[in-house]
Each structure stands twice: as C-alpha cells, then as structure tokens.
Amino acid sequence: MASYILQGETGDWEVVIGLEVHAQVISHSKLFSGAATEFGAEPNTQVSFVDAGFPGMLPVINEICVEQAVRTGLGLKARINLTSVFARKNYFYADLPQGYQISQFDKPIGGEGELILDLPDGSTRTVGIERLHLEQDAGKSIHDMHPSKSFIDLNRSGVALMEIVSKPDLRSPEEAGLYLTKLRSILRYLGTCDGNMQEGSMRCDANVSVRPVGSTELRTRCEIKNVNSIRYVQQAIEFEARRHVEVYENNGTISQETRLFDSVKTETRSMRSKEQAHDYRYFPDPDLLPLVIAQDFVDGIKAGLPELPDAKKARFMAEYGLNAYDAGVLVAERISADFFETVARGSAATHDNGRAKPAGGRDAKIACNWVMGDFFAALNATGKTMENPPVSAQDLGALIDLIGDGTLSGRLAKDVFALMVETGKAPAVLVEEKGLKQVTDTGAIEAAVDAVIAANPDKVQQVKDGKTTLLGWFVGQVMKATQGKANPAMVNEMLARKVLG
C-alpha cells in the first residue's frame, strides 16, 4: 500500500494509530446476570437487580461469555491466560448503576496476538494485538427526549463486551479501516460478535498520534471515543492527524485527552483533558474470585474453531487457483465463502480447460467470476442479502453446468441469469420455457452460415484478402440470425472453414 504521508510545512509526517474495539459478546444472557441481551427490546425490560445495582446483589460469571472470549482470543492467535482477574473501574454516571464497571485491568484473559491485514494489492501486513479482556457494558443515557431530563435504559447494562486492543501498528486511515473490516470478519466467523457497528455491538476508540517520517518515537496520543462506523473512524483519524501536524508545526503541544468525533462537521472535539480525566481507582473485584480456566477447556474450544478467513483464503488460492484479491473478497464473509464453495463444488463439469478444479467440482475460476461478477451485481441491484440471495448457489451452479455442457452460450447464460434473478426459477426451467437452448445442430448452424456467406460475397472476399478481423462480423450475423442460440464455438469453426477454405 502506498504509504500515508501528511505533508507539512516543516516536512513529512506519519500517523501512528492504535485501535480499541469493544465487541459485544454473542450470548443469551449478560456477563454477570441472567438477564437477556436481545437488541431492540423495550427500554428497561431486560434488567435484573444485579444489572440495576440493587443493594446486596452479586455478580456471577457467565461461562458462555468466557468461552466466547477464549474463542476470540484463539481466533486472534492470542495467548490465553488461564488465570485472569476481574477488577472494578470506578466512576459515577447515571447509566452505570453500580458506580463501577467490572472489567479486567492488569490480568486480562487474552494476551498478545496478531491480525493480518489484506491490502488491496493482494499483499498482507501483520498488526499486533496487545490484549483482549472481558468487561460489562454500561446502560444508555438518552438526553434528547425531554428538555431538562435524561432517560436511562439499562437493557445494555451488564452485557458482556470484549475489549480488543491493537498495538500502535496502524499507519493510515485506510489500514485502520482494513483492521476493523478484518476483525469484524474474524468475529463473525467465530460467532462471538455480530460486528454490527450501527447497533453498537461493535464500537471503536482510536488512539492517534503523529511523528516525523523516519522517527520511531511515540508522541502524545489523543483518544477518539466511540466512533460507530468504519468510515467515521477513518475520517476521525484523518482529521485528528492533520490537527496534530498543525499544532506541532505552530510550535504547539498536544496534550493527552479524550476527544469526540462529530460526524456532521467531520471533526474531533475535546471531551475531557488529562486533568479532568477520571481516576478509575481500579482494584480487584472482591465479589469475584480470580477467573481460572483449565487448559482442557481452552483446547476443547480450539479444536472446535471454524476455518478462519486467513486459512480459507490460502486454501481458496491453493485449491481453486483464485488470485489473492478474489479469494480475499470471497472469504471476507463466511456466508459468501460458503456460497462460492457451493457454486464451485457442484456436480461434475463436462469440460476441463486445464485450470485447477477439485474432484467432482465445477471450474473454480468460472464459478468465481460468476459470483464476483453477475451475482454480486445482482445482490447490490436487488438490495438482497447473502442470507436471502437473489439466486441460490445451487441454481448458479446449475447455470454454470448448462454452459459447460453446451446447452447455453456465455451470452445466453447472462440472459438466463437475469431471468433467474427476476423470476427465482431454476435455469433449466427457464431454458425450457423460453426456448433459449443453444443450437448445436450442425445442419441448422451450417444453413445460417451459408446464408450469411451467400448474402455477403464482397466481405467474404475481403476476409480471403487477409482482413480476418471481419470474421467477427460474420459471427455476429450468424448469431443474429439464430437469435443468439447458435453455439459460438461451432459458428467460429464453421466460418473459418468455409470462408478461409
């Protein structure tokens, strides 16, 4: 990737970015209570007395959330700490009923790991993961429903979050975006977080600083809190990096602070300075014993991990002969990777042009082209989702088979595909209904070819004189005469033979 350089008046600057992602754990109940976690429920309907911080209530760890955190850690190739400690992070706010958040501080469940960025040119870059820990979410304050009052919804209070902290390894807004995309992809593969930034189930804080190109120092960073889309994260970083450069070039100093991103004005604003920063008074939560998990527990989760995007991408490249870009796009979502594989691995194809093809499968490159091309275009055009695709993988596979066995020409196949999207019918049914079957009857094609040759003696002469590119024109005429149903290979072969002799 082209390096991201901010050109200042005094020289070139590079940006140093670390991301903290809060990913809501997929679980039926909260981290320390039995209350439900479903999104979008009526306010304050999914709140236990524990979540509301009532007197005498005590937290009890939800083992499913621990399992999900371990699964995520393993997915990020992180060290899993068999002993971790829950600590209280103390601060007062109206949507924090206990007056503290139960989090993990100096002993998180996940240690150092890594995440591989898939760069647009097909190359990769490894970004370090600093840590992963479990913590409770706070409730939600709603300030715009009453002129002088705030409303509090505690449905989210106590929901399990994983905080995943990267090392300051990212060097551009684009890389930050790729990091989030990849992390979301891994979380979705693992089934540990749905990655939905709009619903707030994945939120991002960006730590940003700049330094002169060539320098290795880490300058004072600012933390931009709670940005809720990948695009906003990138915009916030861009703005913040430029702001730092301007401050430094005007001989100013950057002070460590927390900032908010205004997506309307595309700028960051100071939220609180270091002086106003909370002193969270972390200490181990005396209501909870240290979290001790067995190596067996970790091994069991490891054994059940699905194939993750990096491994799948490598396999798609090796097994199907896809290029890095195509493989990267297909594996980004597990459902699209599965879709592709279903298309590629259907019934046996009838021709083999030498490209890699798994036993009993279809031509993988053709399958890839159809999925990446017409299918994704139809997905966009219809506004449908992979969960409910405009054309099923089975039908798309069947369509490819019809091309393979010569029933359809490439051109006819595109027409059939459009009809499949429109009607939802299987390709064989459409071919039958519309009489779109490719003509492979030698006599019929020959008659059409002969008719075109007979009607255009001057052009035949030109071809014979060496203007062979005119053969294409003849093909077009024959196809026109047969309403596109003639087998193009046969037309080509016959024309060459008859015109050139």
Add this chain to the structure above:
Amino acid sequence: MSNLTDLTLAEGRDHLAKGEFTAVELTAAHLKAVEARRAINAFIVETPQQALEEAKASDLRRRAGTAGAMDGLPIGIKDLFCTKGVQTTAASHILEGFIPPYESTVSGKLKAAGAISLGKLNLDEFAMGSSNQTSAFGAVENPWKRRSDPTAKLVPGGSSGGSAAAVAARMVMAATGTDTGGSIRQPAAFCGITGIKPTYGRCSRWGIVAFASSLDQAGPMARTVRDCAIMLGVMAGFDPKDSTSVNMAVPDFETALTGDIRGLKIGIPKEYRPAGLSDEVAKVWDQGIQWLRAAGATPVEISLPHTKYALATYYIIAPAECSSNLARYDGLRFGRRVPGKTLDEMYALTRAAGFGAEVRRRILIGTYVLSAGYYDAYYAKAQKVRRLIADDFAKAFETVDVILTPTAPSAAFGQGEGTDDPVTMWLNDVFTIPTSMAGLPGLSLPAGLSADGLPLGLQLIGRPFDEETVFKVAGVMETAANFTAKPEGL
C-alpha cells in the same frame, strides 16, 4: 413453664415439638418484650402482624408434621439483610424507604426453616462502627448497666448492636448479625451473649447490603453456644448466586458439642496482651485458659507476629471496598434522592444528606487509598500484609486446634464516650480484625463480669471451615463459665 422469653432456641424448639406451647404463644410473649423494651431502640422496623401470621402458619406446619429446624422460633434480622416487602435501610438515611423486592439468601433460609422474624434490627450505619452510635435511626442502648452508675446509658457494641441488645434483652431468642471486622463478636461480648462469625464463604452474602465484600460474613447471635450451632446450621450453605460462597457440605454443628476437648491444643497468642489491655480482661482470659486446661486441653503459646499491622491493614482494605460498594447509592434508582441542577450536584447533595459522618469518612479514606499514585503504597501493600496475617494463623494452626483470645479490650463503654477520636473507637476491634482478615471462624462467648457488673467476652478462633472444633471448645468453656447473669430488670 418459666418465662417464655428466657428460653434458649434449643429449649424453645424442644418444647414446641412436645406441644407444651404454640408458636403463636411464644411469638406473642416476645412481641410483648419488644414493646416493653422499645426504649433501647433495638429495632428499626417491627413486624408484629406478619410475625403472628407466620407463627400461626408455623403451628399448622407443626400439626402437619412438616416443621422445619427453627420452626416457630422468634428471631430478629439485622437491618443489613434485604427482606422482601420489609423496609431495609442499613441504618442509613440514604436507603430510607427502600423495600427490597427480594429476600437475602440467609434470611430466606431462616424463613424456610420456619423461624419467625419480629422485625429489622438496628446497627451502625452500613455496619460501620463499634458502638451502634452511627445509626441514622438513633443509638441502641445496651440493656446492661454499670453497678457504679446504673443510670448511664452504655453502648451495645457494633455494628450488630441492635441484634446483640435484642437477644440480651430477651426480645428475640436469637438474631442474625454480620461481621466485617468484629461486628458480631464485639457486640456479643458487650451484651453478654454468644455469637459466631463463620469462615468467610460459609454463608451466602447474596442480599446482604455490602460493606467490605472480602470480609463481610453473616452469622448467628444467641444466648448459648448450642443455639448458635443450631442457627448457623440453617444459615450456612453454598449459594450459586454468591461467587465467594464455598461449595462444601454443612455439618451438623450441634453434634460437635460433645463436651470432650481432651488432647486439644489451645493456642494463646503472646501478641494479644498489649500494654493497654485492661486487667479485668486479662484476668478473664487467664481464667479461660484454666478452664480449658482443667477440661483436658493443652494451652500452647503461639506467635501471630503480624497482628500488630492488622488494624491498619483493615482500615485500608475495608474502606477501599466500601468506597466502591457504596457508589451505587446515588439517588437514581432507590432510596433517598436530593434533586440538583446537574447530575453531579444531585449526587453530591444526595450522598451528603444520605450518609452519616462515619460512612463519609470511610468512603473518603477508601477513595484516597485506591487513587492513582497511592494504590501501591496503601491498597497493594495492605493486601500483602493481609496475606502475612493469614499465614501467621496458618502456621499457628499447624500446632494448635483452636486459638483463645479476649474478644474486646474492654467491657461496654458509655454512649458518647470515645466518639471524639475515631481511631480510639476503631481499637475496639483489635482482637477480632485479624481473624476477619484471615477469613477464619471466630466465636465470642460471655466468660464473666467486670467489677462494675458488665459482661466480658472471650474469643475462640478456628481453622478455616472448622466451626465444629470452635463450637466444641466453646461448649466446654460455656459450661465452665456458667454465665447466668442477666441485665438488670430481666
């Protein structure tokens, strides 16, 4: 039948079983005592109607043959236990009017065993105090009087002062207490009754208003060792809702009272005889050693060298935890709220109005010791010392079976005495705090009277989850002490 209110739990249980009187009669007698001795201010809330209804139900259960272990026995519940439908205040204005929609595990177990609650007992605010003078609902008066000055009002100790006073004054047969640094044992000693803080983890903390989570433990307060054994058997047990409760079978504590302590080794810590120890307390302690020797046990001098740091350590750890535990009292969801122009102002006004001076002091100390830059110097260090204190005990228990110490450095003092200097007040728990820090079971029983006619208690400390040995030795000591004195007028 003598006076119904003089019966022990064990006697009451046996007489009820024989049908000599009904639960309604027993309850009514105690309700009468509650009314008659209201001046000592032991109760924050009385629930006589509910008690009589429960007593009727108890009599029906007995007739049906389904009576529980404590069926029909009138008790009091320290107002730190959340009780469903009955106001629970922790003796603080900040919780005034709070009616929990749930029942604490321990009070629920007592209810399930048929015990009849006569109401909620007074305590130091949020269990922070050793004299029951910090209650927002007024001080509790000790039913005992000095011979030299029978008009002076004495403190019952604290924080379970209402519990101790109510049991001593025969208003209830027994009561629940909680102990964080001595809050069961010291008031038991001051009021001439018996109380045990079991091993940390023995009783569930679920539904008990938290003071210092790593130290808080519920326990029974009654007039005999046997009664404590009976009641602890009902209160104890694993609770999946409390992650610090221990999954361990609850023994039949009553059967531990064999009266045979021959061959047991009794540790006598040399550090527990500080310069300022009252002669009377020292004397009763020596007497206790003699009783145990006479019963065939062997006193062994032991050393608990880190004891001298226990009080300082406690006053870092307990306030630290309390500063966090009490953050939830913010006026938003329950209890008292004082409106303010901003959220922060509402917090400040609510908490200033809701918390008393001692609670505010401890929140401030706790906030300080946890703050950035001080954590290592105070809290982290205190945790290390706490470990050393626990190691002292572990080492001692390699050679002895139980440890005998005084419960408190003096007999009950007068209301208003020693309140100028909080540190003097804190010294009351100097003998009980080390046990709490180590999470060990500690029992206090009355061993004699001071020259001025006030009860003096001795403390027995056991190995973790070895309440049985503590009860066994306490039973022998109780017999030897033959403590039959009662407060004036009873």
